Amino acid sequence: MARKPADQSVNREEIITAAADVLSRRGYETATMKDIAAAVNLTAASLYHHFRNKDALLLAVLEMGLEFTINRIQPITCQRGLSAEERLRAMIREHIVGVADNPAVGAAMVFEIHALSNAKPPTRRAKPEDLQAFEAFLTQRDAFFRRRDAFEHLFRAVVQEGVRSGEFHPVDVPIFVKALLGANNWVGVWYRPDGRLSGEAIATEITSYFLPALLMRK
Amino acid sequence: MARKPADQSVNREEIITAAADVLSRRGYETATMKDIAAAVNLTAASLYHHFRNKDALLLAVLEMGLEFTINRIQPITCQRGLSAEERLRAMIREHIVGVADNPAVGAAMVFEIHALSNAKPPTRRAKPEDLQAFEAFLTQRDAFFRRRDAFEHLFRAVVQEGVRSGEFHPVDVPIFVKALLGANNWVGVWYRPDGRLSGEAIATEITSYFLPALLMRK
Amino acid sequence: MARKPADQSVNREEIITAAADVLSRRGYETATMKDIAAAVNLTAASLYHHFRNKDALLLAVLEMGLEFTINRIQPITCQRGLSAEERLRAMIREHIVGVADNPAVGAAMVFEIHALSNAKPPTRRAKPEDLQAFEAFLTQRDAFFRRRDAFEHLFRAVVQEGVRSGEFHPVDVPIFVKALLGANNWVGVWYRPDGRLSGEAIATEITSYFLPALLMRK
Amino acid sequence: MARKPADQSVNREEIITAAADVLSRRGYETATMKDIAAAVNLTAASLYHHFRNKDALLLAVLEMGLEFTINRIQPITCQRGLSAEERLRAMIREHIVGVADNPAVGAAMVFEIHALSNAKPPTRRAKPEDLQAFEAFLTQRDAFFRRRDAFEHLFRAVVQEGVRSGEFHPVDVPIFVKALLGANNWVGVWYRPDGRLSGEAIATEITSYFLPALLMRK
DNA sequence: CATGAATGAGAGTTCATTCAT
């Protein structure tokens, strides 16, 4: 009572991608392991070969989304020869296009991060190894939160730099960045691939709303 | 947010207020009827004297949050003698302060609206009255969504008016409003009452990021 | 979807009694909540109205068995006017008859006590109240273990007293009592109500094996 | 108890030994095939190269423990030139020391024998070979139970002999032996290697409690 | 021989919901 139907073995990455999709559509609590498993032609039980539990899977999804975004944005921040404005424009563009191209990841970032906060201790009659694994999870989760903060800091750094050099009008940097990211993340909520505007176009628009505040003549 | 009831009878309003608090803290799926009931010193069973079911309660909470916000913002939109700019400033201020003062409502607006979409029809061959009640729920839910769109249109109308009259630089109105509301709603996610800035101060900041784009000289 | 078939409401005590029976027959791990529930015409879910979880139910069963036995034996230990020998005879008799009359409790005591040692932390996304309840369980469990030690001490005290007064031949009191209780508890394992000897008769026999060692002339 | 294998091939015996240890520590139901496999640096799947299933492994463990004990005790029973008393003393000593030295085996004997009784036939419409294998298991299990009875009879025989020859005071032989074995087996429950007394010392004590009853002057 | 991947079966547990009191 135990073999694969036909297709090839499924790997971690595929599961994460599918899970991101299901999670963003149904929400963390509403999406069941069975749902996610079905999305990769597995049974729920099989998921547990790849992820210790649902929380670990969620964490993996969020990590992937975050790394994906950071990997696209970080290089821009340290690109020599570009002004702060040019870099910020590019970063916003990457962020929004990323969210729009990958609504799964984007929406998950918006809606599911706080689900992580409710992480649970190990289930039944815990063996020492389980407790240890739980510690590991907590560590990984905290690392994720730090990484998310790091992401926000990428934007802060560029804005800060522009302000300091006089290229940008002075703003309250943390608040400015929160407003910007709020607008960007929100795209994941309302964007429809078949909508009037492409991700690129949306990025251009939104950029044009935020930059004037930075570029105002004093 | 949940004040202790007169130790006896509880009314609808009190339940909604307490529920808003619980829902925003724990999330729709995670919060149980028992949790919500406990917040007003009732048992779960008793909640069913006031609301047909959990979905209806959620809807009531969201409706209340939305009406609360609309009631504060709508009057501004039609205030004679104020420029589009002045009205938009006031509206943003009301919105953000509302979200910040009332995190329950704010977070609920962001995170829980889509929980409504998952509402499931009565299981199995239900009694006619149940099906009818479900129809009623769907109707009410659609009304809510229309009301929410109406809320967005309040902003669109004012921006549109400013653009049309030449007071505002032309922008893609729907996108501009989405970006603005994204930034505003996001406040409900990160705002902490004991943080560095008050809701008022945050509103002032965010306003100052969005208006330059509208007021740019052509 | 939720009423009782016909008979009267079930109370805690009835559940404990039925559970003792099921647990002793099937063992803690093998017996399912469904099994136990069926024994009182309930569904598994209903058991959770009366006991927080399976461990709590087991603890209740063991506590009941232990209290039952202690209540019968303790009075004997402090009965004025009886010699140590007379009291020990009466205690053994009560113990064995108790185990034999109530095989459920007896066998549970032998086989299931160690299941308690593996107690588990609360299950999913624990609310503070759950963690607190778990602490309470641990406390209660420790109290049970202390109570069990107290039970053993009842026997030790009487033997000790006899030894000290010279009525009994000196023995290693703790070991003697362990041997005695081992023999007694074991009765719960092999006793069959339809066997050759009654509980009383078995008690008489076993008593006659242990007392000569205490009454030997020096 | 589980020494690390030669880092490569593992044989049946080693698995049984390690399994005895794991089973006695965690209990039959609680110990998983994975646990047992880990104790010999294998995966669960690999265990199935050595044992048809978990029941078969348990049976092997119990058989080994029983044979181990029988092999040490049987020779004593037929030793020419020793009185019944001398033989019984030696047998008790071997039994208790065996249980104490080898808590794995001892506890398994006490706690796990009845797990065999719960063995379940192959689920659903099984292949003929499975049914046949199950028959084989039943046969082997019954053989084990008979062997266990034979073990008890070793003690009965010596006591009986002593009674018949007048060397021992008449007792109810089956009950006497049950009491004796109950006390002895119980040692496996409470014995701690770092305790006050060695297995030898405990054996001496317990022997001294049971023999007076047999040696009483009539 | 060994194993990674997969799975059916089922366990404990939770929860929205109902109904008699």
Next chain:
DNA sequence: GATGAATGAACTCTCATTCAT
């Protein structure tokens, strides 16, 4: 109105077991 008791449905997670490699 309020509630205690009960339950169906569903969910997460575990585990013995199988099979292709």
